[in-house]
Amino acid sequence: MASTMKMNPSTNADDPSILLPICAIFRRFLKKRGLKFTTERAVILDTVLSKDSVFEADQLLAEVQQLGHRVSRATVYRTIKHLVEAGIIQEVLLDSRQSHYQLIYGRKPTDHLVVADSGEMIEFYSPELVAIRDRICREHGLQPVGHRFLIYGIRPPGTGQSPD
């Protein structure tokens, strides 16, 4: 277990000192583009920040509305796009039928180990993988700007977790 960490790789609460509050980041981003920081965008951002793992647009909408806010699906989608552009969240390719997103601002890049049986997802961070990624990029004359590592595994027989 030298290089992969099985706990949550980083919670933003860990050291808020080095980072501007994400809200400020977003406001600055919007201002720079002549866009407005509306109540809806604030509420959506807040909800995003409360999520500790991967989420979907529809789920986000549901949570926002459950909190009693009047926000439409269209606004959620529109805001997600801005959050991605602002570098606050990232699209995570998990499944081609629906978009998944993840908070990234101020977090180490995380990858996912998916338990094929149960769909359970384990986050991990492997600097080795990143090193290889960078080398492969360089070998092709490119500059790495991101990656997505998805590993699928099954529970070996007799682990006591058999699904059927």
Next chain:
Amino acid sequence: MASTMKMNPSTNADDPSILLPICAIFRRFLKKRGLKFTTERAVILDTVLSKDSVFEADQLLAEVQQLGHRVSRATVYRTIKHLVEAGIIQEVLLDSRQSHYQLIYGRKPTDHLVVADSGEMIEFYSPELVAIRDRICREHGLQPVGHRFLIYGIRPPGTGQSPD
């Protein structure tokens, strides 16, 4: 460039000796499940085999129809599902709006380096990456059954390929 190969990692024509013809594989798979090997399925499989890289359902349909075959979109989707179950093709997560597939039977697992600017995709195979993948899986008590590595890179400034 010790571990990544920049050419097409493997063409099925390379050594057909060790593998059953894919068509036979598919027939066997279908028979085992009490399913039928229809003309439509044969034509779709043939078209899949002719593709040397990632493809989409709609594109596949278009090609099949261009060859003068009367196949419906529904059948293409249904057949793709079987091909995946048979282990002949694999879904490749590239983009969350549309499913992408790739022939995998008899091929080394390949990963993709995506040039963010142009969308160009470079296939590569890295045994190191696979080794790390296997180790990470084992560390979590899982047995690796697959993976997906997607690296995004940009052309460094002054490479003469500037998009704008």
Next chain:
DNA sequence: CTTGCTGCAAAAGTTTTGCACACGT
């Protein structure tokens, strides 16, 4: 005030499904 934003509902795009008929085994 000006400009962008929101909600709504309709549109767009991909994938799935129900049904009546046709075809492999």
Next chain:
DNA sequence: ACGTGTGCAAAACTTTTGCAGCAAG
């Protein structure tokens, strides 16, 4: 013959868009 498969068209689903009124800077 039986049980599946097929095409068609409609449905289901996620995401986008046009528009009229609304709100942030």
